[in-house]
Amino acid sequence: MNHIPSIFSEKSEEFHLKEYGCLRREIEIAQKDARSLEKYMAVAVGAIWTWLYSINGDSWMWCIPCLLATLGAIRAFGVNRTFGVFHAYISSLETAFSKSGGPGGWEHFIEEHDPENSNGAVLFWGILIFSTVAVAILRFCHHK
Numbered sequence: 001m002n003h004i005p006s007i008f009s010e011k012s013e014e015f016h017l018k019e020y021g022c023l024r025r026e027i028e029i030a031q032k033d034a035r036s037l038e039k040y041m042a043v044a045v046g047a048i049w050t051w052l053y054s055i056n057g058d059s060w061m062w063c064i065p066c067l068l069a070t071l072g073a074i075r076a077f078g079v080n081r082t083f084g085v086f087h088a089y090i091s092s093l094e095t096a097f098s099k100s101g102g103p104g105g106w107e108h109f110i111e112e113h114d115p116e117n118s119n120g121a122v123l124f125w126g127i128l129i130f131s132t133v134a135v136a137i138l139r140f141c142h143h144k
Contacts, residue, residue, distance in 0.1 A: 013097075020093050027086050034079045038124055041072040045132060052139075059143045062136040069132045073125040080121065087111075 045065045052061055087107050094105030103109065 016093055016096070020090065023086055023090055027083065030079055030082060030086075034076060034121065037072055037076060037079075038121070041069065042128065044068060045128065049135065059136075059140040062139040065132040066129070066136055069125070069128045073129060076121060076125055 045068060048065050048068070051057075052064075091105070091107040091111070094107055098104050098108075
């Protein structure tokens with residue numbers, strides 16, 4: 001996309017700096033939501049397991065936590081993709097405002113020093129899904 005000069009071009013720096021601040025706040029909110037999703041999903045799965053154990057639930061009912069964990073992982077994947085879009089745009093802003101030899105900004109720093117920064121979330125969702133599937137299989141085999 002080509003930049004088309006407008007009547008507001010002289011105010012573009014101010015606009016981009018304010019936009020940068022707003023995007024950073026959106027990222028903070030999204031990160032908090034992602035951590036809350038993980039926490040509440042782990043609590044929900046544990047509560048459902050406790051309930052199913054207490055009522056000696058039918059084998060098929062033990063698949064409910066699998067479904068919840070999978071839906072949570074799909075939601076987390078969507079949030080992670082949003083982080084990727086934010087990262088790309090903020091990196092372009094940092095490049096535009098960076099001086100030669102300067103730090104380049106947080107997005108450039110994190111890309112260089114921790115390029116796999118979402119591995120913790122991937123590990124969490126992988127373990128949660130694996131655990132729910134394993135428990136469902138064990139309960140199904142145990143009830144036969």
